[in-house]
Amino acid sequence: MEQSDDATGALRREVSAWLRDNVPGAWRESMTGTAQESFVELQRGWFQKLSAAGYATPHWPEGWLGGGRSLAQQKLIFEEVARADAPRLILYFVALYHAACTLLECGSAEQQARYLPAIQDGQIWCQGFSEPNAGSDLAALRTRAERRGDVYIVNGQKTWSTMAQYADRCLLLARNDRSGPPQAGLTYLLLDMHAPGVTVRPISQITGDDEFAEIFFDDVEVPVTERVGEEGAGWAVAQATLASERGLTLVELSQRMRSALPRLADAINAAGRGDDSALQDDFGNLLARVDATCALADRYLHKRITGEEGPGDASIVKLFYSRTLREFTLLGRRVGGFTAQCERGFMRGATQETGNWPLDFMNSYNWSIAGGSDEVQRNIIAERMLGMQREPKDWHTVERI
Amino acid sequence: MTVSTTELRDAARQVVDDLGLAADEQDTWALVAELGWLVLEMPEADSGLGLDLADACALHVELGRGLARVPFIAALLAIDTVVQSELPERADLLASLGSGDRYIGVPLAETEVQYVGGKLDGVAHGVPAADRSREVLLWSGANDCIALVAIDAPGLQLECSNTWDETRRLFDLHLEDVVPTCILARGDAAHALLRRLRMRRDFALAAEAVGGATSILERTVAYLGERQQFGRPLAMFQALKHRCADLKSQVEAATALLEAGLAQTASAHDCAAAERAGLAAKLLANNTYTHVVEEALQLHGGIGMTSEHDCHLFLKRAMLDEHLGRGRDAYARMLAGGSLYDT
Numbered sequence: 001m002e003q004s005d006d007a008t009g010a011l012r013r014e015v016s017a018w019l020r021d022n023v024p025g026a027w028r029e030s031m032t033g034t035a036q037e038s039f040v041e042l043q044r045g046w047f048q049k050l051s052a053a054g055y056a057t058p059h060w061p062e063g064w065l066g067g068g069r070s071l072a073q074q075k076l077i078f079e080e081v082a083r084a085d086a087p088r089l090i091l092y093f094v095a096l097y098h099a100a101c102t103l104l105e106c107g108s109a110e111q112q113a114r115y116l117p118a119i120q121d122g123q124i125w126c127q128g129f130s131e132p133n134a135g136s137d138l139a140a141l142r143t144r145a146e147r148r149g150d151v152y153i154v155n156g157q158k159t160w161s162t163m164a165q166y167a168d169r170c171l172l173l174a175r176n177d178r179s180g181p182p183q184a185g186l187t188y189l190l191l192d193m194h195a196p197g198v199t200v201r202p203i204s205q206i207t208g209d210d211e212f213a214e215i216f217f218d219d220v221e222v223p224v225t226e227r228v229g230e231e232g233a234g235w236a237v238a239q240a241t242l243a244s245e246r247g248l249t250l251v252e253l254s255q256r257m258r259s260a261l262p263r264l265a266d267a268i269n270a271a272g273r274g275d276d277s278a279l280q281d282d283f284g285n286l287l288a289r290v291d292a293t294c295a296l297a298d299r300y301l302h303k304r305i306t307g308e309e310g311p312g313d314a315s316i317v318k319l320f321y322s323r324t325l326r327e328f329t330l331l332g333r334r335v336g337g338f339t340a341q342c343e344r345g346f347m348r349g350a351t352q353e354t355g356n357w358p359l360d361f362m363n364s365y366n367w368s369i370a371g372g373s374d375e376v377q378r379n380i381i382a383e384r385m386l387g388m389q390r391e392p393k394d395w396h397t398v399e400r401i
Numbered sequence: 402m403t404v405s406t407t408e409l410r411d412a413a414r415q416v417v418d419d420l421g422l423a424a425d426e427q428d429t430w431a432l433v434a435e436l437g438w439l440v441l442e443m444p445e446a447d448s449g450l451g452l453d454l455a456d457a458c459a460l461h462v463e464l465g466r467g468l469a470r471v472p473f474i475a476a477l478l479a480i481d482t483v484v485q486s487e488l489p490e491r492a493d494l495l496a497s498l499g500s501g502d503r504y505i506g507v508p509l510a511e512t513e514v515q516y517v518g519g520k521l522d523g524v525a526h527g528v529p530a531a532d533r534s535r536e537v538l539l540w541s542g543a544n545d546c547i548a549l550v551a552i553d554a555p556g557l558q559l560e561c562s563n564t565w566d567e568t569r570r571l572f573d574l575h576l577e578d579v580v581p582t583c584i585l586a587r588g589d590a591a592h593a594l595l596r597r598l599r600m601r602r603d604f605a606l607a608a609e610a611v612g613g614a615t616s617i618l619e620r621t622v623a624y625l626g627e628r629q630q631f632g633r634p635l636a637m638f639q640a641l642k643h644r645c646a647d648l649k650s651q652v653e654a655a656t657a658l659l660e661a662g663l664a665q666t667a668s669a670h671d672c673a674a675a676e677r678a679g680l681a682a683k684l685l686a687n688n689t690y691t692h693v694v695e696e697a698l699q700l701h702g703g704i705g706m707t708s709e710h711d712c713h714l715f716l717k718r719a720m721l722d723e724h725l726g727r728g729r730d731a732y733a734r735m736l737a738g739g740s741l742y743d744t
Contacts (some may be wrong), residue, residue, distance in 0.1 A: 265740035274742030277734065283741060284733025285688065288681040292654040295661035320650045381649055382642035386622045389637045 008076065015055065015077055019084035022049050027087050031348045036210065039348035040166060043091040044122065051120055055081070056089070056096060059248070061104065065120060071247075071305045075298075078248050082255035088351055090211065091163050095125035099171055101244030102188075106229050106237045111190070115169070126167035128158040128174075128191065128215055129238065135160075136376050138173075139182035139235065143217065145174035145189060147224070147231070152176070152189060154197075154220040160370070164213035165200045167193045172222075173238050176231055186234035190226040197221075207362050208346045247301045250317045253351070253367070254293040257325060260353035261290060264328070267335045267355065282331055289324045296320055312385030315377040322368040325352060329364045332357035402455070402660060409452075410459040417467035422711055423568050426470040426530065433471055434501025442481060447495050454601060455663040458608035465612025468714055470568045472506065472529035474605040478598055479505035479538050482547065485594055486585045505549070506534035509569075509602065509725045514576060516541040521550065521579045527725060531559055531572035536582060539574070540595055547591045548581035555579070566717040596676065599727065603679035604666070606726050607659050607686035610719070614652050614690040617715040621645065621697040628702075641700060648693050655689040658682050677736065684732035687723040694719045 024046055031039060050056040054066020058077050062068030069077070089096065100119055103112050115123070134141035143156025154174055164170070170191040177185030193200070197220035202210040229237040265283070273279050300317045303309045329352060333340065336357035347354045352363040368374045382388040402410070416436065420429060433439060442457055443449020457477055464473055480498050483491060483505075497503040510527030525539050536549045550557065556579040562571040586594050622645055625636040635641055662678030694716045698705040705712040723729050 262740065269742055277730075280737040280741055281730065281733045284735070284737035285684065287736045287740075288658065288685040288688075288733075289654070291661075291678075291681050292658035292685055295657035296654050298661065299657045315646075316650045316653045319646070320654045323647075323650075375643065378643040378646035379639070381646035382636075386642075386645055386649060388622060388626060388642050388645065389634050391637050391639070 008072070011073060012076055012080060015080040016084065018053060018055070019080060019086060022053070023084050023086045028347060028354070031087075033345040034348060036348065040091060042087065043089065046087055047089055047092050047122055050089070051122070056092070057100070057120060059097075060100060060116075064116065071301065074248055075251050075301055078252040079255050082252050083259060085259065088252075091124055091166060092122070094127050094162060094167075094171070095119045095123060097244045097249075098127055098241045099125040099169070102171065102228060102237060102241045105240045106188075108228075110225070111228065115190070123169065124163065124167045125169045125171060126161045126164040126193070126213075126215075127241070128161055128164075128170045128172040129241075130160040131157060132159055136373055138238075139186075141173060141175060141186070143172070143174045145172075145176050145187050145222070147176065150224050151221045152187070152224065152227070154189070154191065154217040154222055156217050158215040158217075159203070160212050161215055162212055164193070164215050165202050165210075169193060170215065171241060173234050183235045185232055186238070187231050188228040188234035188237040189222045190228065191217075191220065191222050192226075195220050195222075207359055208344070209348060247297075247304050247314070250297040250314075250321060251294075251301055253325075254290070254297040254321055256351060256353055257321075257328060258290050258294055260328075260355075261287065263353065263355045264332055264335070267332065267357075271335055271337070273335065279335070286324075286327060286331055289327065293317075293321050293324045310385070312381045315372070315380040316385070318367075318372065319374055319377040319381065322364070322374055325364045325367055326361075329357060329361035333361050402459070405452075406456050406459050409456055410463060413460050413463035414466070417463045417469060420467060420469070423468040423470060423714055426472075426570070429469050429471040430501060430504075433473060438473070439476060439480065439501055440499040442477065443484060443495060443499060447484065447492070447499075449495075449499065454604060454666050455660075458604055458659070458663055461605045461608035462612035462615075465609030466616040468568050468613065468616075468718055470570065472504065472533075472570075474602065474609065475507040475509060475529050476504055477605070478507040478602055481601060482507075482538060482585060482594060482598055485597065488583065488585065504530070504534045506531045506537040506552075506572075507598075507602075508537075508539070508574075509571065509606070511726075511728055512539060512542060514539055514541055516543075516546040516548070519580065521548065521576045521581060523576055525574040525576070527562070527571045528574055529569050529571055531574065532561075537574060538585070539576075539581075540591065544592050544595050546587055547585040547594055549583050549585060550576075550579055551582045554582070564717075564721050566714075566721040568714065568718055569721065571721075596672065600666075600672075600676045600679045603683040603726055604659070604663060606722060607655075607662075607679070607682040610683075610686035610690040610722055611652070611655050611659050613715055613718055613722075614655065614686070614693045617694050617697045617712070618645070618648050618652055620711070621648075621700050624701060644696060644700065648696055651689045652693060655682075655686045658685050677739070680732050680736050683726055684736065687719070687732075690719040691723055 024042060027042060055077055057064055057066045058069035058074045060067035100116060103115055129138060131141045131143060143158060145152040145154050170193055172189045172191045173186055174189060175185055176187045197218040199216040200213050202213045204210050268274055268279055296317045300313055303313060340357045343356055346359050352360045354360055383390055437450060438460055440449040441452050445451040483494055506528040508525045508527050509529060512525040514521055514523035514525055521539060528537055531537060534552055536551055539550050540547045556577040558575040560573045560575060562573055564571055625641055626634055628635045659682045662682040665678045666675040698712050698716055701712050704710050
């Protein structure tokens with residue numbers, strides 16, 4: 001790695017000591033069955049502390065508070081945050097990663113100066129990519145952005161936007177031209193969520209939570225100065241957004257899954273089934289898979305550090321994580337039995353390791369559907385990594401064959 | 402993986418590819434000796450190369466890819482145990498083992514042997530190419546004695562195990578009042594040496610399984626790319642693509658776990674951590690190997706059921722492998738044992 005073991009050890013001690021003093025206490029209890037407002041309050045408070053200490057933005061360049069950390073140091077901070085069982089910063093994730101990385105890579109100096117300090121102060125962002133008819137096939141999106149003088153007029157609908165009901169700004173991918181191929185004719189805009197014509201409707205999820213929302217745009221005006229990149233170059237900018245957090249998120253998630261294993265072991269023991277050999281087999285197999293998930297995520301991040309990342313590498317990690325998480329929560333559901341079915345409370349911001357097994361199981365679908373479904377990952381692995389032939393683009397050609 | 406390990410792996414891949422799949426045992430042994438692979442882990446003070454378990458496992462991966470018939474895992478386990486011992490004739494023994502003139506067999510499965518009154522009784526399972534070895538390294542079921550036994554000692558009988566897999570050539574050794582040639586360790590020292598031996602055996606078997614799984618998946622993907630049905634290559638069907646992608650992610654996970662575990666053996670002073678990493682690596686590698694090869698046979702269709710095709714060689718190796726080491730069910734339960742009651 002890039003630095004001595006001593007320096008790494010010192011940073012690890014510094015971060016873990018800070019986390020010991022600052023992670024909100026008993027947040028799992030206070031977030032169980034709570035209203036979303038108190039969840040937002042917890043997120044705000046935790047973000048302010050983390051941001052002030054510089055641990056919210058280790059991936060930002062030097063010169064920004066907490067910035068200039070190597071990928072190895074960023075990984076270390078993520079690992080420690082996961083190990084300290086701190087709440088995930090769900091409310092700020094899009095701002096800190098998607099928005100910031102897009103602005104740093106593709107934004108103008110003026111846009112960077114305007115938004116990056118605001119993000120560090122707690123400005124909340126959401127992502128406006130997916131649409132009802134453009135999920136896995138993102139390029140099929142239809143929300144329009146029509147240029148009229150110095151503004152774009154935006155009309156259409158976005159969906160699956162995390163925490164959009166609290167967002168100040170939206171990373172919007174919209175269509176300015178319908179004449180060419182689907183990936184051309186897209187424009188990337190920074191849209192003010194408080195502007196006239198924006199309506200947000202939270203989506204009620206199967207878990208009782210509403211982390212996602214639909215956004216409706218009705219003649220919303222976006223100044224041309226809020227465009228990132230050139231008109232029609234939105235697809236390339238969106239790739240920068242999507243690539244921004246890969247690697248680190250998977251390290252954090254796999255670490256959180258490993259940290260949650262004792263919760264499952266406790267549940268097995270508490271159910272008096274520690275000597276059930278069938279459960280021992282399944283738990284042992286799960287342990288190996290969870291360790292392998294961590295090893296895969298570490299290896300992937302290492303490849304990114306050394307510049308050896310190949311096509312499909314990220315998909316391998318995400319797919320293996322999502323399958324392992326499903327098995328993890330399935331085993332929990334099995335151990336939890338009828339009793340677990342009767343506990344309908346839910347915990348906000350807890351990801352999928354609450355120990356409420358039916359809830360965790362349902363939440364595990366977040367990772368096999370969002371951010372490129374398992375099926376999309378399998379296509380990427382098969383075609384780009386294994387070199388298996390693509391299907392003909394034109395469906396009618398296939399029919400004739 | 403370090404640069405030197407990568408170079409070793411690349412060189413080994415070339416050698417194994419040139420030999421071809423499941424190449425002849427004697428030819429491969431001669432080559433393994435000539436290339437210095439037998440002295441790979443011997444200390445430099447004993448005229449060895451002084452490399453470590455991660456390097457040895459890089460070779461096991463490659464030999465596993467090629468289903469090599471050579472008893473390389475057993476050979477390295479015996480050599481390491483002799484290196485760790487304080488035998489008076491250690492230096493001479495290492496010289497003849499390192500050159501490949503002499504081979505000591507080691508059981509790849511668990512043994513049912515008792516050491517009482519200076520004599521060994523019982524059965525030792527899974528000794529590869531035992532008919533070619535002058536001695537066999539055996540231990541008592543109670544883990545308190547490790548001994549070298551001459552293959553022609555009175556009371557010792559060899560029985561070829563005749564497994565479905567023909568590439569390992571395993572033997573059962575039946576022992577009745579057999580007097581060992583020499584004792585390598587007793588008591589606590591034997592316990593410690595056997596922990597080490599089993600940990601290394603787990604990693605070696607895991608490495609071979611990872612190599613085998615990688616190889617059969619590559620062959621399957623290549624076959625799907627060539628085989629045409631309904632006017633297009635089978636690889637174009639999404640149903641088959643997705644199955645291959647799942648298999649690929651599992652093989653990559655087993656590989657990553659193996660490499661992470663080996664990195665731990667190199668740096669950790671914690672024997673228990675290395676042992677646990679070996680258990681996890683072996684468990685996942687064998688689960689993956691059997692699953693990949695089961696799928697591979699199905700994906701090959703009828704041709705996979707023919708003896709002229711290579712698919713069955715991998716299937717039989719994988720079916721056997723999951724019973725080697727500490728046994729099919731031991732791994733998951735030992736891993737779970739750290740967290741659950743009564744294991």
